[in-house]
Amino acid sequence: MNRRKSALLIVCLCVMIYLVSGCSAFRGSRAVDMAPFAENTTMMFAEAAKVNQSFRLVHLKPYTNLPEVSEFRHRSQPLVAGLKGLEMYSNQVVALDMAAKSDKQKNALFASYLEEAAGKVARGERLASLRITRAALDSTFASIRSARTFLGGIGAASPLVNAVVLALLEGLEALNEELPTLIGAIDREIERNYRDKRRAYEGLTRLQAQYLIAATWLYEGKSGNPAAVDSLLHSDPSLKVFIPSAERASPQELAAAEEELVGRLERINLLIDQLADEKSAYLATRQELEDLRVNIDQRIKVARDAVVVWGQSHRNLGQGIPVPPLINVSAIASGMVKKAVPLP
DSSP, X not given: OXXXXXXXXXXXXXXXXXXXXXXXXXXXXXXXXXHHHHHHHHHHHHHHHHTTSOOOOSTTGGGTTSHHHHHHHHHHHHHHHHHHHHHHHHHHHHHHHHSSSOHHHHHHHHHHHHHHHHHHHHHTTOGGGGTOOHHHHHHHHHHHHHXXXXXXXXXXXXXHHHXXXXXHHHHHXXXXXXXXXXXXXXXXXXXXXXXXXXXXXXXXXXXXXXXHHHHHHHHHHHTXXXXXXXXXXXXXXXXXXXXXXXXXXXXXXXXXXXXXXXXXXXXXXXXXXXXXXXXHHHHHHHHHHHHHHHHXXXXXXXXXXXXXXXXXXXXXXXXTOOOOXXXXXXXXXXXXXXXOOOOO
16 A cells, blocks of 8 residues: 555656646657646546555455455456556656656667566466567567657557556456356355344244234224134134133133233244344345445446546557546546445
8 A cells, every 4th residue: 555655646746746847848859748647647546546445344254255255356456456557657657758868768768668567467477368469569669669759659559558458448347247246156145144043033023923913803802893803713723722712702711812912922022132133233244245246336437437547548648639637537436435345
């Protein structure tokens, strides 16, 4: 986290320097205002950092070791690394632009930086995921070095940068499609863990409802309605021990049946109360699972919007087009990250 804060601080300082100096760091034949690109980068990664704010899992903690959770976490790691890579790349572009070097020297350093980064990707056996060949990479590096201006070097890097952006967007989409599998696996485990307690609770509440209905018939019978007593005995034949005949039920017999029903309800209520904590824990676990689903979905959307904004900003920069903020990622993301949680 400290490294991320430091990187963001560097970009922010670069932006301030550009604003103070009139944004005229380019001294080649094609000048461009780098500040908006730096501002977009700062805004993008500041918002992306918010979705990494810690969220303490309480009820779902026992489920974080499920295979589906581990697989989801494993698939997300290259994407997190890719986003950090875009941030580092942006810092490098801004730093080179500010360096007191010729455009030729900047392009040479820029190409060397990209070659080193590509080498790390290749060693990690992730080059194929970018759908770019070694020959295409070598051609890109050569074009960067031969560019007459640093702006031209940035434009020459577009094939590689576009491949990274596309790979990130495809990876985020694949992760989003995998989200139902993750949530489904946790859901099944929750239901398995609470299955017996849920059945017990549902059975007790069903009996409670039956005895309450029986009590209603009983009190109607005590008011002089023999048909209600008959319905009572049909619904619960065990009460015939207290009321042998609905037509000839005496006040004493009805009182005895009432005492029995009230006792049953008290015992059932006691058992239901004993399961109240389990019910609360179950409902809280399910709510936390829904929060997890919504917030991972929102996290992916924030990352996707950030990559799209950055990619368009980079394309405009390489073509010498002014780079205004394309969309307000901050406004879009602010409503998404208020409850954002990290991947489990």
